[in-house]
Amino acid sequence: MKLIGPFKQLLTMDGLPLKGALSDDQLEVIPNGGILLGGRNILAIGNFNQLKSSYNPSEIEQLNTSYVAFPGLIDAHTHICWAGSRANDYALRLAGKTYLEIAAQGGGIWDTVQKTRAASVEELILLTAERANVLLKQGVTTIEVKSGYGLSVDQELKLLEVIQKANNETSADLIATCLAAHIVPKDFSGSESDYLEKMLQNLLPRVLEHELSKRVDIFIDHGAFSVSAAKEYLLKAKALGFEISVHGDQFSAGVAQLAVEIGALSIDHLEAADEKEISILAKGNTIPIALPGASLGLGEPFAPARKLLDSGTSLVIASDWNPGSAPMGNLLVAAAIIGAKEKLTMAETWAALTFRAASALNLTDRGILKSGNLADIAAFKTDNYKEIFYQQGQLNPGKVWKNGFCVVNKKNF
Numbered sequence: 001m002k003l004i005g006p007f008k009q010l011l012t013m014d015g016l017p018l019k020g021a022l023s024d025d026q027l028e029v030i031p032n033g034g035i036l037l038g039g040r041n042i043l044a045i046g047n048f049n050q051l052k053s054s055y056n057p058s059e060i061e062q063l064n065t066s067y068v069a070f071p072g073l074i075d076a077h078t079h080i081c082w083a084g085s086r087a088n089d090y091a092l093r094l095a096g097k098t099y100l101e102i103a104a105q106g107g108g109i110w111d112t113v114q115k116t117r118a119a120s121v122e123e124l125i126l127l128t129a130e131r132a133n134v135l136l137k138q139g140v141t142t143i144e145v146k147s148g149y150g151l152s153v154d155q156e157l158k159l160l161e162v163i164q165k166a167n168n169e170t171s172a173d174l175i176a177t178c179l180a181a182h183i184v185p186k187d188f189s190g191s192e193s194d195y196l197e198k199m200l201q202n203l204l205p206r207v208l209e210h211e212l213s214k215r216v217d218i219f220i221d222h223g224a225f226s227v228s229a230a231k232e233y234l235l236k237a238k239a240l241g242f243e244i245s246v247h248g249d250q251f252s253a254g255v256a257q258l259a260v261e262i263g264a265l266s267i268d269h270l271e272a273a274d275e276k277e278i279s280i281l282a283k284g285n286t287i288p289i290a291l292p293g294a295s296l297g298l299g300e301p302f303a304p305a306r307k308l309l310d311s312g313t314s315l316v317i318a319s320d321w322n323p324g325s326a327p328m329g330n331l332l333v334a335a336a337i338i339g340a341k342e343k344l345t346m347a348e349t350w351a352a353l354t355f356r357a358a359s360a361l362n363l364t365d366r367g368i369l370k371s372g373n374l375a376d377i378a379a380f381k382t383d384n385y386k387e388i389f390y391q392q393g394q395l396n397p398g399k400v401w402k403n404g405f406c407v408v409n410k411k412n413f
């Protein structure tokens with residue numbers, strides 16, 4: 001048994017609803033808090049001194065400066081398994097070129113696909129683990145990682161295997177998602193339905209067989225996949241046993257109905273979601289995931305996070321870290337920016353990065369600091385939790401624990 005603390009403030013994120021608006025006074029804040037661990041799990045949460053006298057723990061990790069602790073953050077949408085850079089695309093976009101013009105000059109997703117296909121497994125494992133560790137230093141202890149830069153049966157399998165192996169090279173948990181349906185690759189001769197059918201026949205059963213992922217995602221929009229082709233694909237993927245998430249309403253609206261109907265865990269992007277889409281999501285259980293990094297990278301509007309929460313939906317914020325539209329790779333900064341722009345309470349932003357994000361990934365053992373959950377903890381060197389988003393992502397955690405082990409420890413931070 002190990003006791004960690006005392007934390008100046010311990011924010012458990014416990015007892016809050018999965019859906020709807022939240023005010024900061026709903027947050028449970030335990031002053032002088034302690035976390036009692038048994039191995040990788042939390043045994044008890046409470047006042048540090050009371051836990052110390054009640055349990056008489058064999059080990060005490062005493063904190064001698066002020067820290068504010070939250071559950072380890074969860075980034076529910078990333079594409080961090082890639083090779084190459086799209087800095088040239090970015091420069092062209094800043095110079096006013098359109099997506100199609102950039103693609104015609106050899107940029108876009110296809111450019112990353114070619115570079116990722118050419119990269120070795122070892123190189124990709126290193127790149128993926130390095131990026132995961134960048135997020136870990138921000139307090140992110142669970143990271144969803146999509147494939148999607150392989151776009152053939154063998155190359156998608158390669159990327160899912162890379163993600164599985166990278167999981168052993170970082171202390172963060174990597175949750176793999178199969179995004180073979182990112183775009184129809186340029187070297188595939190056939191319709192979008194032909195491509196999806198090929199993935200259904202030849203890829204998804206092997207993904208299950210090798211336990212590489214239990215999640216399937218698809219990019220639905222102009223230039224990617226249509227709603228009708230996606231529906232057929234997702235119904236079949238679901239029948240195989242996959243959990244579903246979708247990229248939807250990024251450039252054009254109209255995906256919410258499918259996401260809700262199919263029982264998707266999440267619909268991610270929503271920059272183009274209008275009142276109709278919001279009202280459909282308000283009636284369903286699919287969780288909206290806002291990706292402010294992509295809004296910033298493309299110069300597009302933010303997802304209507306305020307309206308979504310006020311309509312009664314849940315809300316998650318993720319980094320969408322990818323080489324094209326969201327190269328920043330900083331979840332705290334991205335969350336601080338959309339929070340300021342969309343007028344999200346701090347409680348709503350923290351919920352979007354913790355227990356609501358866990359729910360979007362169907363993970364029930366994290367996102368809340370409570371007995372039985374994994375001891376994933378992000379502790380910031382401050383005496384007031386409001387400092388964290390006030391500093392707009394510049395205050396990173398001084399200490400991070402994953403499964404009860406201290407994996408980030410900035411002595412002079």
Ligand SMILES: [Zn+2]
Nearest residue numbers: 077079247320
């Ligand atoms: Zn994405």
